[in-house]
Amino acid sequence: MRDFTYYNPTRIEFGKDKEKQIGNYISEYKIKKVLITYGSDRIKKSGLFDKVTASLTAQGIEYLELGGIQSNPLLSKVHEGIQLAKKEKVDALLAVGGGSVLDSTKGIAAGACYDGDVWDFYTFTATIEKALPVFDIITLAATGSEMNSFAVLTNEKTKQKYYIASPFVFPKVSVINPELQKSVSKEYLVYSAVDVIAHSIEGYFTATYQSEIVCSYIETNIKAAIRTAEILLKDPDNYDARGEFAWAATQALNGSTYTGVEGATSPNHMIEHDISALYNVPHGAGLSVVIPAWMKWYYKQNEEQFKRFAEEVFGLNSAVEGIEALENWFKKIGSPTRLSEFDIKESELEKIAQNVEGNTKYFGLSEKYNKAKVLEILKLAL
Template identity: 60%
Template sequence: MDNFVFHNPTTIDFGTGKEQQVGQHLADHGIKKVLLTYGSERIKRDGLFDAVTKSLAAQGIAWVEFGGIVSNPVISTVREAIAVARTHQVEAVLAVGGGSVLDSSKAIAAGVLHDGDVWELFTRAATIKAALPIFSVLTLAATGSEMNSGAVVTNEETREKFAIGSPHTFPKVSIVNPALMQTVSRDYLVYSASDIIAHSIEGYFTAKVQPRFQSRLVEAIIKTVIETTETLLADPTNYGARAEFAWASTQALNGLIYSGTAGFSYPNHMIEHALSALFNVPHGAGLSVIMPAWMKWYHGRNPEQFKRFAEEVFGLDTAEQGIAALEQWFDKIGTPTRLSQLGITEADLPATIDNVLGNAKWFGIAEIYTRDVVTTILKNAL
């Protein structure tokens, strides 16, 4: 096991009705004025916006709205929000939404206190030295952003999808009410399942140091995601399954399963970020296409762990059977497993490969993911 430091200061307030506590949480942190960020206007129709603002008003907290954050969020929107935050001199950012809103809000919170352009924090031209306090009310369980410091945003001019992370960008409090997720569409449920599995397996398969205990935690998450996704496809109102799905999602990317592991990388995310950046495909849909394709290329490099995956997750014997079972499960739940299902054809590969190779430098794995290798993986996914 490798040396590590584990510190996750985020408070998770989990359960039914917890969005009504958001004002109290902000008040506990001394916040008087907040930027309330969100995506579509749906939260105004379904009552969540009212519940949140009522909770803020009850504590005498003023808010400034900033809506319209889209999936695969873009840096231009973050820049606009930073300007609004500065104009109104808000003291905190409250994200009401899914991973895109949360990630954007982290970038906003850090960007407000950064002297230069916020994209410098993503290219690593500058580091995050401070951020406004971040709070969130989660409406989609997938990215784990509610309990980590990371944020992924796309620069639509440069077509780069990069990430930030800092001790300053952990949410202070994230509210996770699984009942708010019952209206998530069938598509976004299965894309979310794919995303959570991707977070779980990147380290599991690629780490040079991968203790057995951490592997068991990963398998607990994946088995839970598989089981609860199937329950929710049959019955979207099953609260228990929604709750376990959400909590497993949080655990997949809050630092726990990566603690003590070493030498891991995020090749599936690296490749998928190119698909999102170029073709604006849903992140989880891109990942369910890439994962089986990547596994078919990669598994010979870590045969024991792939055999373990087959045995522990699917009760099967060989690496190849495990990979096939995962791909078949993706097919079964209805998340794509082929680039063609995303509308991406062989003619798109050269541009895609170029974008991946750009990412490879940022991800620090350009030596392994050469043009030939990336081509092989993407051809597996055609």
């Protein structure tokens, strides 16, 4: 194990009907007024919004709302949320939705305590020193945002999809009720599985030092995501599988699989962010295109670990077979594996690679990736 700091103060409230207690959880923090953030009106039609507001009201907590947050969430919406939070002087934020809603909410939480433009945090030109407390009810398992200090946001003007990382944006309490995640479409279930695998493999393959114990935790998470996604595609009501899928998603990016690791980077996320900033493809769909291409391009730099992956996850004997198996699994569950599936043509690769090059510094990858190398990877994804 290499030196590390591990700190994760988020309280997880996992299980059936836990969303009905959200008012109680929030009132423990002496909070009187919250801004509820969400995506589409689906949470109103399903009755979830009413359950949440009833619980708040029962605890004497005032609320207002901000809906309409979209996938690959936008800076403009976060600006709107910040303005509202400041004007209405809310004490806290409550995200009800998936990773995009929660990530936007983290941006609003930080921006509401800052006089400048919140985008400064994403370009690392300012540091978050304060944020409103964030609570959430996570309705889609994938990003792990419910138990980490990260958030991603797209600046639609500059076509940059960048991230923040700050201990101030750890959620105070996250509700994970697997039953609420049943309503996720098959398509998004598949993209979620890809995202969990993506969070798992980045450190697993790129680390210059990795312990046996952490490798084994990562393999456990990958196998859990594969196994439970397959069950859920056939039987969406399987509560146990839904629960394990949700917990694998949380574990895959709550820091536990990055303990004692040295030199881990996230090249697949870097490249995917720049594709979805330009083409607004779902994050998981973008990842299932990038990952097999990146693996083919990269594996010789760490062939032993790729061989281990093949053996442990798929029971196969070589690095190349493991890469093929993962790509075939993405195809089998219906996730895209080629840029052509997004109607992206070879002539556009230059533009994407250019965008990635501008992003390398934020991912600490300026020395390892440049436009030419990214082009090589993208060509393998055509």
